[in-house]
Amino acid sequence: MDTIFALATAQGRAGVAVVRVSGPAAFGCAEALCGPVPRPRKAVVRELKDGDGAVLDQALVLTFRGPASFTGENVVEFHLHGSIAVVAAVLQRLGQLPCRVAEPGEFTRRALENDKMDLAQVEGLGDLIEAETEAQRKQALRTVSGALGARIEAWRSDMIRAASLIEVTIDFADEDVPVDVTPEVQQLLARVRADVAQELNGFEAAEMIRSGLEVAIVGPPNAGKSTLLNALAKRDAAITSQRAGTTRDVIEVRMDLNGLPVTLLDTAGLRDGEDEVEVVGIQRAIERAEAADLRVFLVEPEETLAIAPRRDDIVLAPKADVRTDGAPAVSGKTGDGVPELIAQISDQLAQRTRGAGLITHARHRAAMAAALHTLDDALRFVGAGAEHYDIAAEEIRTAIRSLEAVVGRIDVENLLDEIFSSFCLGK
Numbered sequence: 001m002d003t004i005f006a007l008a009t010a011q012g013r014a015g016v017a018v019v020r021v022s023g024p025a026a027f028g029c030a031e032a033l034c035g036p037v038p039r040p041r042k043a044v045v046r047e048l049k050d051g052d053g054a055v056l057d058q059a060l061v062l063t064f065r066g067p068a069s070f071t072g073e074n075v076v077e078f079h080l081h082g083s084i085a086v087v088a089a090v091l092q093r094l095g096q097l098p099c100r101v102a103e104p105g106e107f108t109r110r111a112l113e114n115d116k117m118d119l120a121q122v123e124g125l126g127d128l129i130e131a132e133t134e135a136q137r138k139q140a141l142r143t144v145s146g147a148l149g150a151r152i153e154a155w156r157s158d159m160i161r162a163a164s165l166i167e168v169t170i171d172f173a174d175e176d177v178p179v180d181v182t183p184e185v186q187q188l189l190a191r192v193r194a195d196v197a198q199e200l201n202g203f204e205a206a207e208m209i210r211s212g213l214e215v216a217i218v219g220p221p222n223a224g225k226s227t228l229l230n231a232l233a234k235r236d237a238a239i240t241s242q243r244a245g246t247t248r249d250v251i252e253v254r255m256d257l258n259g260l261p262v263t264l265l266d267t268a269g270l271r272d273g274e275d276e277v278e279v280v281g282i283q284r285a286i287e288r289a290e291a292a293d294l295r296v297f298l299v300e301p302e303e304t305l306a307i308a309p310r311r312d313d314i315v316l317a318p319k320a321d322v323r324t325d326g327a328p329a330v331s332g333k334t335g336d337g338v339p340e341l342i343a344q345i346s347d348q349l350a351q352r353t354r355g356a357g358l359i360t361h362a363r364h365r366a367a368m369a370a371a372l373h374t375l376d377d378a379l380r381f382v383g384a385g386a387e388h389y390d391i392a393a394e395e396i397r398t399a400i401r402s403l404e405a406v407v408g409r410i411d412v413e414n415l416l417d418e419i420f421s422s423f424c425l426g427k
Helices: 026-034 084-095 106-113 119-130 134-144 147-171 182-201 203-211 225-233 276-291 338-353 362-383 386-406 413-420
Strands: 004-007 016-022 044-049 055-064 075-081 213-218 251-257 260-266 294-298 314-316
Touching: 004 084, 004 106, 016 026, 016 084, 016 106, 026 044, 026 055, 026 075, 026 084, 055 084, 075 084, 106 119, 119 134, 119 147, 134 147, 134 203, 134 260, 147 182, 147 362, 147 386, 182 203, 182 362, 182 386, 203 260, 203 338, 203 362, 213 225, 213 276, 213 338, 225 251, 225 260, 225 294, 225 338, 251 338, 260 338, 294 338, 314 338, 362 386
Parallel strands: 213 260, 213 294, 294 314
Antiparallel strands: 004 016, 016 075, 044 055, 055 075, 251 260
16 A cells, blocks of 8 residues: 555644654655654654755654554654644655655545444544534544444344354254244344334434534514524624515524534515515525424414424514513513523424434435344244245345445445545545
8 A cells, every 4th residue: 555644634824733644654754754763652852854854843753553553554643833834844755755645534544444443433533523512522422432333243243143043944944953043033133123223213313413403583574583693693693674674585603502503594584575585585484494493483472474383393472672461582682581592492402312323324324224124024034934034034134234334344335435535634
């Protein structure tokens, strides 16, 4: 394999920049820059020099001997002063040595190919890099730690046991088999089926945490929706005006709400539009509000709109600062009721994300749904009697292959380029 290098930290000026080198010639390239390399996992400060012996920087040098490294190969890290010029000079020098610039995600891809990570862990690492909130961080870290791979390995072990019991019966079909294997096989398959079904049930909540949730503010014109959005976002994200119909398009504000990634939507006031642009804005408002995970309605008591609240939506009266009727209300202008509204939104979204499973990508869900379907078929054939055991065994093998695809053991080569293309060069 080629030896590769890349800047592993963000581009631009920083206090420290890390350049990573991985591959069979990693130590030799390091020696060309700094002389004898330190013992593995022992950091030393060395001068880095160009081909003419001129000093490029004074850096902390770390080495990791494969397979005890992130990629499973020999790895060297140079912790440089984070000057743009210093980083450029070191990268230029490495480019003169027998190594090349890494492709996006190539370090992580080598970790996968060297069995340092499974494919689910790779995807979890990508999610961890992209995590913006505490809930996303925790969820991604569970996947990176190998929790999903461990569960799949346990299921695989049970299914292999079930298949082997059935195949023993098939192999000795002409002889008296002293023990009926059907109860144990059914128990093993039923246990795996229940676990897989539970993970599938938790996919929607896990996907909400990974991708974020949408909360739409809905109401008639001039109800204070934009002012409320600004109060929740704690900045002037939307234009506010006494004139009705100011908001013509959906305004989005991304925020961290008690650890959950939430996008607030300020929508156009729901009424009969006065011109073509407003009509389009109102239609978009209805479409986005219908698709939102949660809606906050700002409406007067007994007032009806083009869309009706769902059971879990939050319904409040607007302009709490000037009301005297005692109706539950909120005011973005003065902040009356805003803390209580944030608490309500947080509680509602927390309930919807409770029970999140380990599977977080559509690919995981499709593979597990296929496994669940074939497990149902396997259980049916096992229950139909020994004459159907050969079909049951094949169904079990099919279910095993579906689950193995989640962690990248089979049938994923066509996915790898797409997955790793989203990674930065230093990963």
